[in-house]
Amino acid sequence: MTATENITEQDLVQQSLAGQEEAQRALYGRYVGAMFHTVLRLVSNRQDAEDLTQEVFVKVFQRLDSFRGESALGAWIKRIAVNAALNHLRTADRLRMVAYEGQQPATDEAVDEEDWAHDIRRIHETIKTLPDGCRTVFCLHLLEGYRHQDVAQMLGITESTSKTQYMRAKRLLREGMG
Amino acid sequence: MSDLEKYILEQRDELDRMEAVPEEAMWQRIRANHAPPQAPKKAGFNWKWLSIAAIVLVLAGWGLWLFNKGEPTVTVPLQTPTPKVQVPIAEQPKQRDEEQAPVAEQQNETPPPAVAEALPKAKKRSTGKANGQQPTAKNPPPVVSEDEQRLQQLVAQKQREIGLDTLDRAAYADLLRELDELEITVQEARRDLGSGPQQERLMETLIRYYELKIRILEQINYEINKKEYHEALEKRI
Known part of the structure; x- marks a missing residue:
């Protein structure tokens, strides 16, 4: 010591x-x-x-x-x-938010019904493959603990966009884990 | 919150250990390129501070000289070989200042327009002679509370104008480094002159600090506008 x-x-x-x-x-x-x-x-x-x-x-x-x-x-x-x-x-002009046009899951429970591997290393690797915009929102909100309101202010987007991008990140992450 | 989110949060610490961190290599690079702060020297002075002090002393000396010249009436020698006449000072100070100030000072020491309003007042107060009061440690001069506050507001306004918080620091690295160095210098000045009989010098230093800071912020603003102009021009082409 x-x-x-x-x-x-x-x-x-x-x-x-x-x-x-x-x-x-x-x-x-x-x-x-x-x-x-x-x-x-x-x-x-x-x-x-x-x-x-x-x-x-x-x-x-x-x-x-x-x-x-x-x-x-x-x-x-x-x-x-x-x-x-x-x-x-x-x-590097990497903070452009791509519009999310996918079908949003109705509830989180719907997400949980799907099978995903409980493997934190795989989650770590999958996070790195997410698109820049939604990955940034996902990391700031879930992992760094910023509220959507703060994330929106930091990235110069609306709170609604922040939430949508977060949902998109979750969906892509789940697909990557499936 | 979904199970996936809960699981990630439970494993949050594990996520920060996923990859090997080149800790020692990065530390060596930090030490090689940018030495971490060293212990303050016992003498409490460095060249940077000495140069600011020299500027302040020149300004203070100049101000004192002007002040001593400022009697209720003053004898002004005219260029024509006529007898000396008594001229009220109120009619002449501007002309006299312009004649006596060295050209370099007129060009380089002019405060930014935004400071011009606050600065003369602050300088006048900082001499402590205009109203017969001498600043003491117990009775700090008003510049610290009033004029400094006003200058701070000016600085904050400039920072808002250029959006300092969201500014692309890489694009204006040199100017921002100057700002950082200025902050360090003024911190040292505050530490060295923060208490004791040198309050007057601290006030002069602070005024000079805000003046320089506003100059740098205006320069950044200018660079931003220039960049935007060129970008717009390129788009048109």
């Missing part, structure tokens, strides 16, 4: 700001896994995810003195990571 393993978040920030490399490394190590996967799910490309995660932590260290502790450090870093990933998708 290292000396920084049980250190509190606040102390980790203070020590990082004071230039202690061990604390900076510990802060990075504590959050890099989750941030890498968050970004990877959004951009769906491993090399881009590595580059963006690297950029995210450069920003984190540059702006750490502006972190006021009003939210958890992880949430603060996640916001930076999500913004970086969304900017990347926007720059």
Whole structure:
């Protein structure tokens, strides 16, 4: 067990700001896994995810003195990571929402009647194959916990579009799992 | 919520361990390309801060010099070889300022139009001599509360105009980096001069900070408009 393993978040920030490399490394190590996967799910490309995660932590260290502790450090870093990933998708013009014309399932119960493999690795792989627009909505809403209202604001779409794209992602995911 | 969603949420942590993270390699790249923040130097000064302080001192000295010249009446030598005459200061200050200000200062130190209204007031207050009050640590000068608030509103307005939150950071990376560096510098200035007898210098620095920030935001706005114009032009072609 290292000396920084049980250190509190606040102390980790203070020590990082004071230039202690061990604390900076510990802060990075504590959050890099989750941030890498968050970004990877959004951009769906491993090399881009590595580059963006690297950029995210450069920003984190540059702006750490502006972190006021009003939210958890992880949430603060996640916001930076999500913004970086969304900017990347926007720059590449990958955030276009394709209109969903498929038949929507009447209820979630109808979905559950269908057979799908309870395999989280397969789900992870299938998420990466979803179209950019609906995958982004799906990840932000279900996995990152943003409300549809927030997702809509972040992506510049309507709340209704966000919900529709989410349904589309669920449907495609289920089909991919079948 | 469907069973699929429930299952995914139950396995949420597992999803963050699906792929190998090149943790050490990324850390080395972060360290090589962008060193994480180092411990602040004991002296508390760096070159960036010193250069800002130098600018502030020049401005303060210039202001002081102008202030000392500002008597109720002033003797103005006319260009023609006539005797000196007494001219009320109210009739002459603008002309005198223009004559005395160095050309470079007139060109480079003019605040952005948006700041022009707030800035003279702030500068006047920051000297603490206009109304005979000297700022102290216990009695911080009004610029911190009033003028700073006004300048902050101007900055916020500019940020809204360019949509800073949704801005494509990659496209304006250089200007945004300047903004970030400016933030770091002013944080250091606040830390170094935040308390004690150097409040006056802090005020001058803050005014200069907002002025620079608004200049950069206006530059970004200009770049955005230029880009949109060229895109529209390309479409027409």
